[in-house]
Amino acid sequence: MNLQDIIVEAEGGQQMLLNMGPQHPSTHGVIRFLVKADGEVISEAIPVVGYLHRGIEKIAESMPYAGFIPFTDRVDYLAAMFCNHAFVTAVEKLLGLEVPRRAEYLRVIADEMNRIASHLIAVGSMAMDIGAYTPFLHGIREREIINDLTEMLCGGRLTYNYMRIGGVSRDLPDGFLKRLKGFLDRFDPGFINEFNRLIGGNEILVRRCAHVATIGADEAMDMGLAGPNLRASGVSWDLRRDMPYSCYPDLEFDVPVGRGFRGSLGDSYDRFMVRILEMSQSARLLRQAIEKLPDGDIQAKAPRKIKPPAGESYGAVESARGELGFYLVSDGGETPLRLKIRTGSFSAMWAIHRKSAGCMLADLVVLLASADIVAPEIDR
Amino acid sequence: MNVYAQTLMEWLKVPEAYLVYVRIGVFFVYALVALTFGALFAGVTSWYERRVAARMQSRIGPNRVGPQGILQWLCDGVKCFLKEDLVPKEADRPLFRLAPYPVFIGIVSTFVVLPFSATVVGSDLNVGLVYLIAITALVVAGILMAGWSSNSKWTLLGGVRSAAQMVSYEIPLALSLLVVVVPAGTLSLQGLIRFQGGAPWNWLVFQSPMTFVAFFLFFTSALAEGNRTPFDLPEAESELVAGYNTEYSGLRFLFFFFAEWMNLYVIGAIVTAVFLGGWRIPGVAWQRQAGSPLLELVGFALYLAKSLVVVNVIIWLRWTLPRLRIDQLMKMCWKYFVPIGMVSIVLSMLFTALVTAVPLLGRITSIGLLVLGGLIGAALLRRTAYAFSSFPDKPYFKWMV
Numbered sequence: 165m166n167l168q169d170i171i172v173e174a175e176g177g178q179q180m181l182l183n184m185g186p187q188h189p190s191t192h193g194v195i196r197f198l199v200k201a202d203g204e205v206i207s208e209a210i211p212v213v214g215y216l217h218r219g220i221e222k223i224a225e226s227m228p229y230a231g232f233i234p235f236t237d238r239v240d241y242l243a244a245m246f247c248n249h250a251f252v253t254a255v256e257k258l259l260g261l262e263v264p265r266r267a268e269y270l271r272v273i274a275d276e277m278n279r280i281a282s283h284l285i286a287v288g289s290m291a292m293d294i295g296a297y298t299p300f301l302h303g304i305r306e307r308e309i310i311n312d313l314t315e316m317l318c319g320g321r322l323t324y325n326y327m328r329i330g331g332v333s334r335d336l337p338d339g340f341l342k343r344l345k346g347f348l349d350r351f352d353p354g355f356i357n358e359f360n361r362l363i364g365g366n367e368i369l370v371r372r373c374a375h376v377a378t379i380g381a382d383e384a385m386d387m388g389l390a391g392p393n394l395r396a397s398g399v400s401w402d403l404r405r406d407m408p409y410s411c412y413p414d415l416e417f418d419v420p421v422g423r424g425f426r427g428s429l430g431d432s433y434d435r436f437m438v439r440i441l442e443m444s445q446s447a448r449l450l451r452q453a454i455e456k457l458p459d460g461d462i463q464a465k466a467p468r469k470i471k472p473p474a475g476e477s478y479g480a481v482e483s484a485r486g487e488l489g490f491y492l493v494s495d496g497g498e499t500p501l502r503l504k505i506r507t508g509s510f511s512a513m514w515a516i517h518r519k520s521a522g523c524m525l526a527d528l529v530v531l532l533a534s535a536d537i538v539a540p541e542i543d544r
Numbered sequence: 545m546n547v548y549a550q551t552l553m554e555w556l557k558v559p560e561a562y563l564v565y566v567r568i569g570v571f572f573v574y575a576l577v578a579l580t581f582g583a584l585f586a587g588v589t590s591w592y593e594r595r596v597a598a599r600m601q602s603r604i605g606p607n608r609v610g611p612q613g614i615l616q617w618l619c620d621g622v623k624c625f626l627k628e629d630l631v632p633k634e635a636d637r638p639l640f641r642l643a644p645y646p647v648f649i650g651i652v653s654t655f656v657v658l659p660f661s662a663t664v665v666g667s668d669l670n671v672g673l674v675y676l677i678a679i680t681a682l683v684v685a686g687i688l689m690a691g692w693s694s695n696s697k698w699t700l701l702g703g704v705r706s707a708a709q710m711v712s713y714e715i716p717l718a719l720s721l722l723v724v725v726v727p728a729g730t731l732s733l734q735g736l737i738r739f740q741g742g743a744p745w746n747w748l749v750f751q752s753p754m755t756f757v758a759f760f761l762f763f764t765s766a767l768a769e770g771n772r773t774p775f776d777l778p779e780a781e782s783e784l785v786a787g788y789n790t791e792y793s794g795l796r797f798l799f800f801f802f803a804e805w806m807n808l809y810v811i812g813a814i815v816t817a818v819f820l821g822g823w824r825i826p827g828v829a830w831q832r833q834a835g836s837p838l839l840e841l842v843g844f845a846l847y848l849a850k851s852l853v854v855v856n857v858i859i860w861l862r863w864t865l866p867r868l869r870i871d872q873l874m875k876m877c878w879k880y881f882v883p884i885g886m887v888s889i890v891l892s893m894l895f896t897a898l899v900t901a902v903p904l905l906g907r908i909t910s911i912g913l914l915v916l917g918g919l920i921g922a923a924l925l926r927r928t929a930y931a932f933s934s935f936p937d938k939p940y941f942k943w944m945v
Contacts, residue, residue: 295865297601298601301603366866
């Protein structure tokens, strides 16, 4: 359907066609929605994706495998570590490479730190979209500490380029674990409690989120939702537990699922709460990983020029936004023949389209924030 | 101000025939003083609010211009003066240009009846409260004009939201004021203040259980009327970009924000005058206060201090609470606030009759309510104490620098 048809349809039906985005404060990046609304009540919000398309998948076809790792950082700027991890996993599967234990642990530490950082932004910006500014900045404050830690670890605060095919780029610097422990002591339960007291249990926030854009379990699976959005609908599916990778089988953790905490199962408040609970689980994982961190190499003996045999592989990790999969096809050359990235935000867009009908304008903002979409991840 | 005009006439030995001109002159000077006060207050509050917000959010806030950044608002004002006065191409030009003025006039005109101290008041209208409610309704007209004339769908939504909200909340606002008018028996703001005493148990808020309820009713409705969080739907950034003032720039934009911050003082001043004893000094009769300049000054300081406390609470609320949805807002007004207001008026009448018969009852109620108010305040402080005490950043920020 082209734009002209949409305008004619909306205005013929006595509706207002609102153009939300690409520069709207609550779309968090360049996403555009065509909102058909009758006053405040929305009848349809059509997502228009592609404003941030950079052709990352196509770029991969002309890049050597190792040289493509910095590009994966740009897939999801709030959780770049997962993109690193998924890509190197896919390549390692192609090569049949065994990664040293210590490297696996370092990857998990980096991943979980990044998950906390990403969820902090998610819940904080959700509170901000509902009108409370302060929780967002408290989240940013904590994220800043994580950023400092990752800066120590790999020199990057946003785009990390930390992982390498067969390992990681650097070992832990001196004093890193002490700082990380200090952060965890402050964060869980201290900060999480404070955050919940400030906003998580706030009656206005609960009323704005509960029963808003409820997605049932079956519906969520039909829409292809992943990650926290899927778990909030009551489906206990977590790649870390159900398709174990890296060193996750060694570590103990729970997978929080939505239970209709204050409203119905799978509503926006469940999506909000599941992320908060996941942050606490990530802290638990980090504590165990610090405890169990083995000695040894951080890099497997990978060939200098990576030329995997012809074949296909799919490397998937549980990103902060759900299953993040890199599907690689190799023809035996120095560059991939084809790369396809499967991201959680893209499937969430469909959920937003489906669930926006009947919402109020303010609810659409809540739905958008609760789905935790990140614009570059949608468009790649 | 008529008193001052009279005094001036006698002092200058002007013939009686020129009374009108002297009065006009005195009123003109007073208007300038009041406007300057409002402008200063609005400016400094804009800085103060940003500093408080920054403090709450672990930031520093504006601290570059002047000591602690206290002159930041001057810079912002100058910046707005120098900006181009943009009118969108498709906008309704005359309406667009006119819109900021009703908003500004609506707020500034409240200074006609808002007292500063025992005799310093523009005009002690005997229908002061009615005038207040009527004149602030001008703001709705301005906001609706701005929303409509910008010819943008987002501003239109903001304008319509604001009109619905402000018209609705005017009703509980008026009702809650009427609850207070019943025991006091006057609509004049000065009369209400004279009716109260300086000591807290003589304040109207603790006069009867109904006035206690009316205090909260009024405070909440005033927040909604002034578009403050949690009722800032007309300018909800995350939903409506910036609401009704999206298309404005430069001085016209400044007018909207001027009005908003001045409105903070207006809310604080009305709450103080009507519920919290206004300029009354504990233990001093109001007749004595009206005579001496020193006591007038002390009264003004007290009045300002109380207003500032209220303004501070409003700022805290703004940076703590999320915002309601439009249907929840309407539901709250029509399903809860309006009935509570109605019932309160009736009960207030009964209670006033009862107290007239048994004066001791009034005294006991006041003390009881004062204790209750204290307990509520203590409970709130206890719930928020963690924010002051257990902030675990001490060992942490050392290496973050």
